[in-house]
Amino acid sequence: MKKRCWSLALAMLLALSCCCIPAAAAMDYGLIYDETEQLSSEAVQKLGEDVLPVFSDQLDLQIQVDVLTNWTEGDIAGDAAEIYDRFNYGYGEDHRGVTLTLGVEYDEAETRVTMSGDNWCVYVGGTDEALTGSSLAADVTAAVAPYLTPKYWGGDLDVTRSALALAVNAMAGAIRNTLQGSDDVLTDLTDGLLTGESADSAGIYVYDLADLFSYEEWKQLEEQAETLSQKYGCGIYAVIVDDYTAYGSGSAADVAEYLYDNNDLGLGEQQNGILLLLSMAERDYSLYVSGETAEYAFNTYARKQLADEFLDEFGENDWAGGIGEYITASGAYLDGAADGKPVRESPIYRIAFGIGMGCFVAFVVCMILKRKMSSVHIGMSAGEYVAAGGLTLTESYDRYTHTTETRRSVKNDSDSGSSGGGGKRSSSGKF
């Protein structure tokens, strides 16, 4: 109801302003305002017309997305604040609301929407100090950032539409996660978020947030990952960041899990997928697996073998080659799992070790018993005949001479077991 009121008000204002000021052409997809008129997709419309209004009503909070083609260079935040006030955004007396404002350039000839640098911002408006002083702005910013890198906003329009849909989806999810702890009513707000087929069709698989790839390299990797992911119903994701600590707390494995869950990655109902997180700062990597299909294809041994396939390329700083190897190998592992032949460690080593250890213990026990049968030996000591007083030390010293140091390069691999009951697995290490 509120959504319709505000849309109508906006339309009337625009109509009134049409007399004096030429209004830029724009399209509304519910609570998503698009001045380029090029970013509509099924996912964007669903989000703008269904998801955001429901969230807004339940949270008594206007969730608005504005894609602007006219904005102030270097001051997108100021534009966001001005628009918020000018168009009276926000619900209730406190004008509670949160907006995502994107400053883009539309090249009509090339049919391309681009966004460079940091021409976007998240703005929390209104006078409710509990809202403006909370971590909502920071949480939403962190959630949408991966989808607003220039790479997704500089080329293929389909990619840009997908990126917008994912950004909005992430924004809604972040708002829900931040605010739902304060009201039990909000705990069931999952309807409408991009899941299932909607999410599957809107996917980005390779997130180059460290800007290592050229557009052509990224495009090739993206297509490769998408093809294999759709074929096996299991997402193959790669996220490359400068420093994973900027995306969450804990270890690289923790951040990988966080990114996977909070961005609703994965295909199918079980959100099947494997995610490779590369952090360039300390050269950390983490492989995260979710869903029954992925867990079957990528058990602990398989993840170790998979890592061995691509770590060599990373060791030589061949990033595109390494990600390509990762995607290709993941596809092969999924193919084997689909045929009922997943990558598994040969049992022969475990059998040999088990038999060897059993025989060794048995041999030791038998030799100890055999030794008891020989009780005759020449005496070599006279400890029982030492006179009272024992040893008299006349001189003793311990002199430090020098220190030696040896260094050994180790692979800092670690495996963590399942977390919770979801059957999720992760492996991490250095590259």
Add this chain to the structure above:
Amino acid sequence: MPAQVTNYKCPSCTGPLHFVGASGKLECDYCGSTFDVAEIEARYADKEQAAVQAQRQAEENAAQSADSGEWDASGLSTDWGADAQDMKSYTCPSCGAELICDASTAATSCPYCGNPTVVPGQFSGALRPDYVIPFKLSKEDAVKALKKHYQKNPFLPRSFTSGNHVQEIRGIYVPFWMFDGEADGSARYEATRSRTYKRGSEEITETEHYDVYRAGSLAFEKVPVDASGKMPDAHMDSIEPYDYEELKPFSTAYLPGFLADKYDVTVEDSRERADTRCKNTLGTALYHTVQGYDTCVPVHQNVSLKRGRVHYALMPVWMLNTKWNGREFLFAMNGQTGKLVGDLPMSWGKFWALFAAIAVPLSTALTLWLML
């Protein structure tokens, strides 16, 4: 003519006396009367002295008669070969039988009348032992100990325990030299202490090296070395230690009923074994003073020995001989503490059967656990 040997006879019934370890007294085989060692010792002191003189006289006569030779014994051979040096003959004072025994035999029993017989001359003068540890355990105790030795040996062939027979059990007072002395020495070691930590992708091990020096001395009392060439050294070493609290001043009254030998290995020949044991003990004691290191490697050791007194003692040993499958097995038991030693035969079939009995289930369980 005084006899060279002495039979200890019961004052009540003139039956043969033998020393009983359990009671510490001499008992009569016939009437069961018991007598204190000191009492019998005093009673037979003169006889022993006479026996000693008789032996010396006999030895002198043997030397003289060889030169004079009244009878024409040219056709007879007196060449006993190498055995002659090791043989001596005595006359049993009880039945008159001639006893021929080892030159070092000091106590035995007459093979004809069974009387325990002591040759005090073997222990006279400089040859007299300083100490004796009397037998505490009997022949029956020795047999029991042997049976217990067989038990709990899973690799012992079954036919050994069932078909094995004790051929001979002898209670023997074995002569020992006991050395007092002091070992004085020094040793140098190279010791290290390490710590390991990780830095980035490297594992770093820092090892501190130390030059360690220790010098000291260790005094020893009565380190025993058996002085009988007939007794296997390994068996005698293995039944140690004896409880020196029960060392008694020597008396031949402890000998009846048992065999006894005088020494035939000199102090000089025995000394090296005692030296080795003392040096090793000092080396070990110095090594154990080096504490607090991860590794300690001896680099150099120097030990010298100061010689002290040497004591001569007789120690009680039960020797048991068995035979099985044509092989002789020798067991020795400490006649005071009861410690019994002796190598046992092994059944390789039982060895591999036990090996399989442990290896198969353990390997199966380990493999199943690893496959999970």
